[in-house]
């Protein structure tokens with residue numbers, strides 16, 4: 001059997017695996033990525049929010065993603081729990097994407113290869129043996145040939161399959177979710193006003209959504225629970241039609257349509273890992289945990305997980321004494337990210353449970369509530385900031401911003417009880433120990449938001465009473481930051497109680 005040696009072996013070529021391989025190749029490590037030619041999710045159409053652009057930029061694939069010509073994602077229209085339609089139009093820098101999954105993976109895999117990762121397509125990991133110094137993973141090619149890959153680090157990014165992750169995962173057994181999906185074409189096109197929107201609609205015992213791939217092509221998916229729906233012995237296309245007929249708005253879109261390709265079904269039940277990292281192994285993206293597709297954040301979560309896994313392994317390879325700290329950082333992040341998405345979906349499930357009262361919704365609401373536990377709040381909206389350790393509620397930041405805007409003079413001072421601790425953080429794609437500000441409200445410490453150094457801000461702000469002067473002062477020593485980012489940093493410093501106004 002042919003043997004190949006690498007620093008890192010990435011199993012799986014979805015968003016998580018390609019993100020990790022790209023980052024590691026950027027940092028000049030010898031990295032191999034192994035994946036089968038076709039993936040089970042290949043026929044999916046996926047909705048990716050604009051906030052994923054920042055991660056794509058970090059990975060150096062934003063231009064290629066934009067150039068691929070995916071159908072823009074301009075917002076969501078939601079009919080939830082019998083409420084009026086809620087529409088959200090994305091604003092700000094750039095749109096999100098509605099991607100044909102195969103095309104999106106092509107962009108990500110090409111980027112990883114272009115930067116220097118060795119991509120082995122048409123290979124499936126079959127067996128892994130771990131010794132004291134390295135992994136030996138036997139991979140099977142499509143012609144039946146075998147290759148052994150040796151590497152001290154393996155990243156399991158094999159999605160739901162969970163080649164190595166399976167053994168340390170726990171499934172949420174209170175609910176089981178099956179996604180059934182089908183593409184439909186309507187030659188005359190659909191309503192132009194929501195043409196670039198992801199559409200979501202709940203019903204008595206399930207929910208459905210529709211992702212557009214062009215003005216005339218949409219992917220419709222329903223989420224059913226095997227425990228509550230009659231599925232046995234029935235064609236998936238029949239179940240899909242019947243479920244979609246329970247909706248009002250989505251059903252009305254299905255007049256005069258043609259099916260494109262086959263309908264198919266896959267599990268969407270939730271699971272999470274008991275531990276996401278240990279020396280030599282990280283569980284990345286969906287291999288470690290699966291969040292409800294309701295969030296439309298699965299791809300972003302996988303990209304972020306891959307990006308962070310790359311950073312953690314890079315740190316271990318160049319700064320061995322930091323290995324345990326970096327692995328714990330990854331484990332903590334993956335845990336809190338899963339919790340955070342559970343928390344967000346709980347609100348939707350509870351709203352639906354209160355209107356429909358059906359076990360489909362009541363069990364989901366109860367399970368989400370139990371998983372989140374009392375007292376856990378949602379993480380910050382933006383993951384990259386969150387990865388750097390900020391958990392300040394957005395409404396507090398907004399209120400602080402309003403106060404700063406309306407004040408004639410800022411007159412701030414550092415909170416008298418502020419202390420400084422050392423904690424791990426991401427800097428220049430490495431995990432390092434950094435000084436953090438610690439207060440009673442933020443006992444774990446806080447340092448950066450939108451790349452703004454809050455420690456420096458807290459030292460600087462009390463010296464000036466006008467915001468532009470603080471901004472200029474800040475930019476004198478640091479690489480210049482934009483005013484909007486700076487204002488978010490300043491507002492966060494007040495919202496987190498690091499800075500206080502004189503009357504506080």
Ligand SMILES: Cc1cc2nc3c(=O)[nH]c(=O)nc-3n(C[C@H](O)[C@H](O)[C@H](O)COP(=O)(O)OP(=O)(O)OC[C@H]3O[C@@H](n4cnc5c(N)ncnc54)[C@H](O)[C@@H]3O)c2cc1C
Nearest residue numbers: 012013014015016046047125158159179285286298299302
């Ligand atoms: C029905 C449905 C709809 C969804 N819609 C959305 C959406 O609209 N927006 C969104 O953001 N997310 C959505 N998601 C979630 C999203 O698809 C996943 O969260 C995301 O793809 C996870 O990426 P990943 O790289 O971790 O895993 P995957 O994308 O699953 O990639 C796993 C990779 O591992 C490979 N692999 C598997 N076994 C092996 C092996 N033994 N050896 C080597 N390679 C292997 C696979 O071929 C694949 O390349 C949806 C999920 C489902 C099920």
